[in-house]
Amino acid sequence: MLYRKYRPQKFSEIVGQEHVVKTLQGALESGRVGHAYLFTGSRGTGKTSLARIFAKALNCDYRRNQQPVIGNQLKADSRRPEAVLTEPCDNCHFCLAASQGNSLDLIEIDAASRTGVDDIRELNDSAMVAAPGGGYKIFLIDEVHMLSKSAFNALLKTLEEPPAHVIFILATTEPHKILPTVLSRVQRFDFKRLNHGQISEKLKMMAGKEGIKINDEAIKTIAMSADGALRDAEVALTKIHASVDPNKEVSAEDVNEILSLVSYKYYPEFLGRLLNNDRVGSMEVIQKIHMSGADMENFTGNLVEYLRNVLMAKINPAVLASVSGMNDEETKNISTLGQSVDSQRLIKMIVSFSNARNEIKHSPVPQLPLELAVIELTS
Ligand SMILES: [Zn+2]
Known part of the structure; x- marks a missing residue:
């Protein structure tokens, strides 16, 4: 290891x-x-x-x-x-x-x-x-x-x-x-949870010493999936290293696939449809994520974190700068989203998705709690 x-x-x-x-x-x-x-x-x-x-x-x-x-x-x-x-x-x-x-x-x-x-x-x-x-x-x-x-x-x-x-x-x-x-x-x-930047730095050092070819986007994806636990990120890197062709550079897509993560592009897509009250469209995104084999609990947890960032940026735009590991495009997505939705609706969404996340573990159909939350939020 x-x-x-x-x-x-x-x-x-x-x-x-x-x-x-x-x-x-x-x-x-x-x-x-x-x-x-x-x-x-x-x-x-x-x-x-x-x-x-x-x-x-x-x-x-x-x-x-x-x-x-x-x-x-x-x-x-x-x-x-x-x-x-x-x-x-x-x-x-x-x-x-x-x-x-x-x-x-x-x-x-x-x-x-x-x-x-x-x-x-x-x-x-x-x-x-x-x-x-x-x-x-x-x-x-x-x-x-x-x-x-x-x-x-x-x-x-x-x-x-x-x-x-x-x-x-x-x-x-x-x-x-x-x-x-x-x-x-x-x-x-x-002891504090480590931020994405600290985790990325250690992963980069390890990859460099081990001769693992991996791009920055992939490193960042691992760091963000670890939720502040450096050891989880290090274990993930080991797993990825063992699963991919050593001559090929590891990409963010590889990381998403191996760790069953949802690609970050889905978050703005899903929320965009939800905020347009597009119930069918939102359901389609959930289905697509589910079919990709991604972990619904992880997706819903990250969704809550994403919405929290939108809410915080709305209250005080300066906080976005302190969220490390985010690129310009993500920062822009978050502030644009913040401008198009009021705080009350955001809070309702955060509560609803937090509850959905807790229910996924016990649900016979993993995507069901999320679908129910969508129905509730679009009615
Ligand atoms: Zn000694």
Whole structure:
């Protein structure tokens, strides 16, 4: 998998999340490292990657050789260049073991599969024992919201009074499920969804290094389909790379076909007919999209996003400039559409299509919820 090969190994390789990187590097530099961190944010935004990099930097041999004292007040050594303190060397015994996932000092637990109180008791016992490498013992608990209540309470005991050599990094996509008693003991970082530009840049780098021939339009199409999750985009690129003739340049059409996406040209066409109250014409577009094998849920979701952009541009035209990854033609389509329809009608459409999108999953006929929305909106 390409995403594994190009998984970031240093802070400088992380895409986005500058606010988190800056704070963690600040802690490394000052030596004021906390005992518990909570990384929250939607899937594929780099929580686990960043947790591993932070762990590496904390236990990196280069850093520790200069700093024998373990505790909250590691003192930065003035003789060492800053870079050594704020980046893992990625070459020492600890860094290599952690990168390969077989370090005894970095213990990764997937709470989705180990939710019970016994698992956490085991963790608590392990936390009491010093790290075999003599540095920090770092527990990375992924999907921490999946822990049972009793497991959470058991974890809380160690979180309340963690041994000096222990650091917890908890990660979750659902922070609202974390008990307030836990929240009050952690430093929380909210990871942001990545924008199309950030995702495109990483994909371009990967394609360049792998010698994948792909044009900008195709890169952009992948980036937009990923909904802010870099990992999804990287997995998509792998899939596309495996499916197309390596001597041919990958186009946006190839991407649409392989990922079952709807070409962007359909959005203005569909909305144009809908706004003209052309019920039959709108239905024809839906049928055409369905016959192309595209995923109706994805189409309807993007339709809502498209309409939202139209509404936002109507309220404040300046926002269009901040929507990255859009070309001039799309920007023009959106502002033209905004001028031809009033806000109330747009809102009605957004609500109607949002509901349709939620219903598609359970509908025996995937295009039916969308068709019903069209009938409602054109009557
Ligand atoms: Zn190292």
